[in-house]
Amino acid sequence: MTEDLSAGLFHFELLATEGPARAGIFHTAHGPLPTPLYAPVGTQATVKSLTPRQLAEAGAELVLANTYHLYLRPGAEVVARLGGLHAFMGWPGPLLTDSGGFQVFSLGGGRGHKSLRTIDDDGVTFHSHLDGSRHRFTPERVMEIEQLLGADIAMVLDECAPPDDYDYNVQALRRTHAWAERCQAAHTRPDQALFGIVQGGIFPDLREESARVLTEMGFPGYAIGGLSVGETKAQLLDTLALTTPLLPTHKPRYLMGVGTPEDLVEGVARGVDLFDCVLPTRVARNGQAILRTGRLNLRNARFAEDSVPLDETCACYTCQTFSRAYLRHLVMAKEILAATLLSIHNLHTMLTLIKELREAILVGRFEDYRAAFWEARKREA
Amino acid sequence: MTEDLSAGLFHFELLATEGPARAGIFHTAHGPLPTPLYAPVGTQATVKSLTPRQLAEAGAELVLANTYHLYLRPGAEVVARLGGLHAFMGWPGPLLTDSGGFQVFSLGGGRGHKSLRTIDDDGVTFHSHLDGSRHRFTPERVMEIEQLLGADIAMVLDECAPPDDYDYNVQALRRTHAWAERCQAAHTRPDQALFGIVQGGIFPDLREESARVLTEMGFPGYAIGGLSVGETKAQLLDTLALTTPLLPTHKPRYLMGVGTPEDLVEGVARGVDLFDCVLPTRVARNGQAILRTGRLNLRNARFAEDSVPLDETCACYTCQTFSRAYLRHLVMAKEILAATLLSIHNLHTMLTLIKELREAILVGRFEDYRAAFWEARKREA
Numbered sequence: 001m002t003e004d005l006s007a008g009l010f011h012f013e014l015l016a017t018e019g020p021a022r023a024g025i026f027h028t029a030h031g032p033l034p035t036p037l038y039a040p041v042g043t044q045a046t047v048k049s050l051t052p053r054q055l056a057e058a059g060a061e062l063v064l065a066n067t068y069h070l071y072l073r074p075g076a077e078v079v080a081r082l083g084g085l086h087a088f089m090g091w092p093g094p095l096l097t098d099s100g101g102f103q104v105f106s107l108g109g110g111r112g113h114k115s116l117r118t119i120d121d122d123g124v125t126f127h128s129h130l131d132g133s134r135h136r137f138t139p140e141r142v143m144e145i146e147q148l149l150g151a152d153i154a155m156v157l158d159e160c161a162p163p164d165d166y167d168y169n170v171q172a173l174r175r176t177h178a179w180a181e182r183c184q185a186a187h188t189r190p191d192q193a194l195f196g197i198v199q200g201g202i203f204p205d206l207r208e209e210s211a212r213v214l215t216e217m218g219f220p221g222y223a224i225g226g227l228s229v230g231e232t233k234a235q236l237l238d239t240l241a242l243t244t245p246l247l248p249t250h251k252p253r254y255l256m257g258v259g260t261p262e263d264l265v266e267g268v269a270r271g272v273d274l275f276d277c278v279l280p281t282r283v284a285r286n287g288q289a290i291l292r293t294g295r296l297n298l299r300n301a302r303f304a305e306d307s308v309p310l311d312e313t314c315a316c317y318t319c320q321t322f323s324r325a326y327l328r329h330l331v332m333a334k335e336i337l338a339a340t341l342l343s344i345h346n347l348h349t350m351l352t353l354i355k356e357l358r359e360a361i362l363v364g365r366f367e368d369y370r371a372a373f374w375e376a377r378k379r380e381a
Numbered sequence: 382m383t384e385d386l387s388a389g390l391f392h393f394e395l396l397a398t399e400g401p402a403r404a405g406i407f408h409t410a411h412g413p414l415p416t417p418l419y420a421p422v423g424t425q426a427t428v429k430s431l432t433p434r435q436l437a438e439a440g441a442e443l444v445l446a447n448t449y450h451l452y453l454r455p456g457a458e459v460v461a462r463l464g465g466l467h468a469f470m471g472w473p474g475p476l477l478t479d480s481g482g483f484q485v486f487s488l489g490g491g492r493g494h495k496s497l498r499t500i501d502d503d504g505v506t507f508h509s510h511l512d513g514s515r516h517r518f519t520p521e522r523v524m525e526i527e528q529l530l531g532a533d534i535a536m537v538l539d540e541c542a543p544p545d546d547y548d549y550n551v552q553a554l555r556r557t558h559a560w561a562e563r564c565q566a567a568h569t570r571p572d573q574a575l576f577g578i579v580q581g582g583i584f585p586d587l588r589e590e591s592a593r594v595l596t597e598m599g600f601p602g603y604a605i606g607g608l609s610v611g612e613t614k615a616q617l618l619d620t621l622a623l624t625t626p627l628l629p630t631h632k633p634r635y636l637m638g639v640g641t642p643e644d645l646v647e648g649v650a651r652g653v654d655l656f657d658c659v660l661p662t663r664v665a666r667n668g669q670a671i672l673r674t675g676r677l678n679l680r681n682a683r684f685a686e687d688s689v690p691l692d693e694t695c696a697c698y699t700c701q702t703f704s705r706a707y708l709r710h711l712v713m714a715k716e717i718l719a720a721t722l723l724s725i726h727n728l729h730t731m732l733t734l735i736k737e738l739r740e741a742i743l744v745g746r747f748e749d750y751r752a753a754f755w756e757a758r759k760r761e762a
Contacts, residue, residue: 045710049717051435053698074685074710082688082706090702304455307463317434321471325463329426329455336430336717 010193010220012252012273016362020244020271023361026221026252028152029191030086030094031061035252036268036361038259038354039064039096039276040347044073045089048281049339050347052090058316058344059351062153063091064276067145068100072128072135076148084150095151096276098256099142099183099197102225105160119159121175139182147189155223156183158197163231169201177213184217195221195254202235204242211246222247223254224272237266244271261292261353265373268357268366280350284342287331290349292373293380296324298342303328316348317341391574391601393633393654397743401625401652404742407602407633409533410572411467411475412442416633417649417742419640419735420445420477420657421728425454426470429662430720431728433471439697439725440732443534444472445657448526449481453509453516457529465531476532477657479637480523480564480578483606486541500540502556520563528570536604537564539578544612550582558594565598576635578606583616585623592627603628604635605653618647625652642673642734646754649738649747661731665723668712671730673754674761677705679723684709697729698722 012035013025026033039062040047040055047055047063055063065085070076082088085095104126107116117126123138139157146154157179161172176199187194196219200206214222224243227236240255247253252273259277267275280290289296289310296303296310309319310327318327318341330338360369393416394406407414420443421428421436428436428444436444446466451457463469466476485507488497498507504519520538527535538560542553557580568575577600581587595603605624608617621636628634633654640658648656661671670677670691677684677691690700691708699708699722711719741750 044714044716045707046716046718049721051698051718051721052702054432069714073714074706078686078706081686082704088704088707088710090707305459305462317432321433323463323469325455325459326426326469326471329469333425333450333454335425335427336720337427337432339717340430340432340721 009191012221012250014250016364018361018364018366019269020241021268021357021361021366022271022273023358024252024273026273028094028193030092030152033062033094033274034355034358035273036264036354036358037062037274038264038350039274040281041066041276041278042089042091043278044069045079045085047343047347048285049336049343050281052092054317054340054344055091055347056093058347059355060093060347062094062096062274064096064098065089065149065151066100066103067097067142067149068103070097070149071100071145072130076145080148080150084148086150094153096153097146097149097151097155099146099155099157100137101142101157102160102257104137119175121178123157139179140186143183143186143194147187147192150189151192153193153195153221154187154189155195156180156197156219158199158225160226160229161199161201163201163226163229163235165201166203166206169199169203169206173199173206173210177210180214180217184219193220195219195223197223197225197256198243198247199226201226202231202239207239207243208246211243215246215248219251221252221254221274223256225256227255228258237270240267240270240272259350261290261350261373262377264350264354264357265370268354268361269370275354277350280346281339281343284346285339287338287342289327289342290346292349292353293377298324298328298331298338300328310345311349314345314348315352316345318345318348390572393602393631395631397745399742399745399747400650401622402649402738402742402747403652403654404739405633405654407654409475409574411473411533414443414475414655415736415739416654417645417735417739418443418655419645419731420655421662422447422657422659423470423472424659425450426460426466428724428728429666430717430724431662433473435698435721435725436472436728437474439728440736441474441728443475443477443655445477445479446470446530446532447481447484448478448523448530449484451478451530452481452526453511457526461529461531465529467531475534477534478527478530478532478536480527480536480538481518482523482538483541483638485518500556502559504538520560521567524564524567524575528568528573531570532573534574534576534602535568535570536576537561537578537600539580539606541607541610542580542582544582544607544610544616546582547584547587550580550584550587554580554587554591558591561595561598565600574601576600576602576604578604578637579624579628580607582607583612583620588620588624589627592624596627596629600632602633602635602655604637606637608636609639618651621648621651621653640731642671642731642754643758645731645735645738646751649735649742650751656735661727662720662724665727666720668719668723669727670708670723671727673730673734674758679705679709679712679719681709691726692730695726695729696733697726699726699729
């Protein structure tokens with residue numbers, strides 16, 4: 001089905017490359033997505049503390065929502081009856097839903113904690129973190145849920161294994177590939193692109209196998225999963241560098257759940273087209289501002305009478321209107337507006353950075369931009 | 382001093398009356414204020430959960446901030462060094478500060494609770510609710526603080542007594558009048574209007590005495606204090622009706638801390654020009670939407686799949702974009718955006734109501750409007 005539409009919907013136009021770095025456009029039913037691209041996360045059908053209007057003003061193009069959370073509350077059938085996720089949350093642009101698998105596997109609990117889920121070859125049974133009620137995700141049920149939500153991009157159900165456990169990854173990969181096939185068979189919605197997810201931990205042979213199997217299945221896009229879950233930064237970057245060349249050139253590549261400024265620069269340098277991360281809004285709620293060169297913790301007393309904006313070069317509403325001293329006051333007074341204004345700034349910073357990376361690739365100056373980025377960080381450190 | 386500026390700054394233009402109801406314009410250094418007027422409350426230099434831009438879009442003209450809170454955190458001197466309250470909080474329009482007296486007297490504690498403040502004729506000593514530190518407000522110190530904050534309208538320090546205790550009110554009135562005189566003597570800022578506050582509880586003779594004494598002092602505006610603090614609604618309305626005729630016709634009248642839709646209609650009907658209240662933003666944070674005809678509690682399960690806006694006749698961003706079902710979802714999921722979107726709607730409802738009351742007075746149809754308002758409430762009840 002996606003093949004029939006390859007000239008239009010879900011077509012990935014590759015506009016320019018510089019080494020592994022790529023700039024392109026991915027076409028969705030809710031508009032074109034310029035890549036590389038950074039997607040803010042709206043877990044419960046809201047990017048926390050921001051209106052869709054503020055989100056658009058900050059420069060967002062694609063928003064991610066979490067299937068696990070929306071399945072539990074308010075329920076995928078409810079969202080569908082209310083016109084689907086776009087109408088429900090008032091976001092007119094493209095949306096992406098994950099499969100819920102990552103959240104469900106995170107219910108595993110640590111050493112000495114009771115696990116809230118059990119996995120078998122057919123799917124995963126889990127208990128809601130909200131009320132303890134019992135639920136089951138199979139590849140088919142997850143496809144049903146994601147199609148009810150109706151995002152422009154949906155993800156297959158996969159199993160996310162500890163990145164450095166080889167035997168575990170061998171087993172998880174077998175399941176992940178079988179589930180990808182079942183997801184593909186169950187997925188019928190023509191206005192929704194279903195992305196495959198390459199797993200394999202930090203092991204080159206497993207990543208190679210996973211990329212080969214999933215490429216043969218023919219998805220309109222591919223995620224690189226199982227990273228940023230415990231491995232070192234060097235392992236993440238090495239795994240990325242070896243995985244992206246194994247994927248089809250003319251399909252977008254999505255690095256899930258990764259997104260500091262430096263991750264963006266180095267991910268793009270290794271051929272990633274799409275990122276998402278809760279970081280900008282999560283650290284905002286914790287009183288932190290993201291700058292390209294580091295972070296400001298506004299609880300620090302040195303900001304108490306600091307009359308300059310968070311970033312004097314930033315064009316966001318927060319920096320154009322408020323001082324660090326005011327933002328610190330809001331943080332110390334536990335005011336909701338602190339989260340909103342810091343989220344606006346943090347997202348604007350990330351979204352502007354990714355746009356600049358794209359522009360740099362388009363004019364063949366990505367490596368210059370990358371060098372300048374690291375130079376500026378060194379100066380500030 | 383205010384007399385010298387009476388033709389410009391702080392001049393109150395009375396444009397129309399209908400019975401006791403009045404429509405006018407009060408001129409401040411940050412622009413003209415159309416009356417009757419409703420001021421949202423920004424306790425800690427932020428109207429909770431809203432940006433100044435959202436506040437302006439909801440129709441706000443004047444914003445109130447609390448001197449007690451800002452004095453404790455971040456400190457009036459800090460605000461002054463950062464350019465004053467307007468610059469600090471990014472609000473370009475007129476601002477009003479209370480005296481802090483009400484908050485300090487509220488530290489009195491109830492039966493069996495240790496009082497955090499002691500009053501004497503010279504002022505009041507209190508302990509901070511934040512860290513227990515000891516502070517003292519005198520009329521002179523409060524004037525210093527309010528002038529450092531730099532709002533367009535400042536309030537004198539008064540003593541707010543239990544509304545139905547005659548002897549207490551006699552004593553408090555003596556102090557209130559002495560403090561008003563000291564405030565007036567200490568107040569020098571030419572771009573700030575200092576309002577007197579009429580006290581006297583529910584007692585006509587005391588209200589009469591207070592209005593006479595304060596009118597003789599000659600303030601550019603008068604608040605009616607000590608209401609909405611325990612008396613019945615009938616006592617509040619009766620006290621209003623007897624107090625406003627005692628005040629100068631050509632000065633604005635401010636009913637402090639009162640502000641449901643019905644309070645606005647009946648307050649205006651009794652000659653009030655200015656209101657403030659935390660209600661719209663406070664009930665928003667509690668998941669409640671204000672309609673002219675009552676309130677919606679969005680926790681109610683009947684809204685779970687309700688696809689219509691809060692109010693189909695409302696032009697606010699929330700009603701133009703989101704369903705009751707989505708807002709209920711945000712409330713149930715404890716999302717910050719629930720507070721923001723409900724605050725936008727609630728403020729828009731109150732601010733539109735007061736604008737319509739003004740328009741009705743200007744065209745001589747206030748009593749028709751008032752009758753229709755109550756008729757609609759009866760139909761909905």
